[in-house]
Amino acid sequence: xxxxxxxxxxxxxxxxxxxxxxxxxxxxxxxxxxxxxxxxxxxxxxxxxxxxxxxxxxxxxxxxxxxxxxxxxxxxxxxxxxxxxxxxxxxxxxxxxxxxxxxxxxxxxxxxxxxxxxxxxxxxxxxxxxxxxxxxxx
Numbered sequence: 001x002x003x004x005x006x007x008x009x010x011x012x013x014x015x016x017x018x019x020x021x022x023x024x025x026x027x028x029x030x031x032x033x034x035x036x037x038x039x040x041x042x043x044x045x046x047x048x049x050x051x052x053x054x055x056x057x058x059x060x061x062x063x064x065x066x067x068x069x070x071x072x073x074x075x076x077x078x079x080x081x082x083x084x085x086x087x088x089x090x091x092x093x094x095x096x097x098x099x100x101x102x103x104x105x106x107x108x109x110x111x112x113x114x115x116x117x118x119x120x121x122x123x124x125x126x127x128x129x130x131x132x133x134x135x136x137x138x
Contacts, residue, residue: 004045005038006031013049028052028066030073044073051075058085098126 010017023029024039029048031039048069055065068077102123111117 002043003032003035003040004043005035005040007038009041009045013046015049023049023052023062026062026066028062028069048073059088060085095126095129099123102126 004012006017006020009015010020013020020029021039024031029041029045029052031041033040051069052062052065055068056062064081068075070076102119105119106114106117106123109117109119111120114120
């Protein structure tokens with residue numbers, strides 16, 4: 001069985017060794033031993049790191065990601081949780097798209113000032129709505 005030590009894993013994955021140690025502490029990854037003072041892992045750890053990365057990019061916390069990893073290393077993903085996260089992302093995309101359109105309009109608007117531009121006023125309202133939404137999700 002081939003093994004990879006933590007320094008090579010860090011270099012190949014682009015994840016700092018301190019983060020890898022933290023992931024191990026949280027139970028997200030598992031070393032198989034040591035080579036001298038360096039922790040060693042199987043090459044399958046790359047799949048786990050990709051799973052963690054995907055989860056983080058989707059907005060899941062490390063605790064939520066950890067809850068999807070079974071003791072045997074398999075994944076058990078709560079489909080309802082995935083659907084809720086997908087809905088959250090779709091809502092966020094819709095909000096960002098509205099902001100994008102207002103910014104583009106405001107940048108090209110012929111109004112004498114942004115205060116007189118209805119689209120810019122709409123942008124201000126969207127920004128406030130987004131701020132309130134962010135507070136609820138934190």
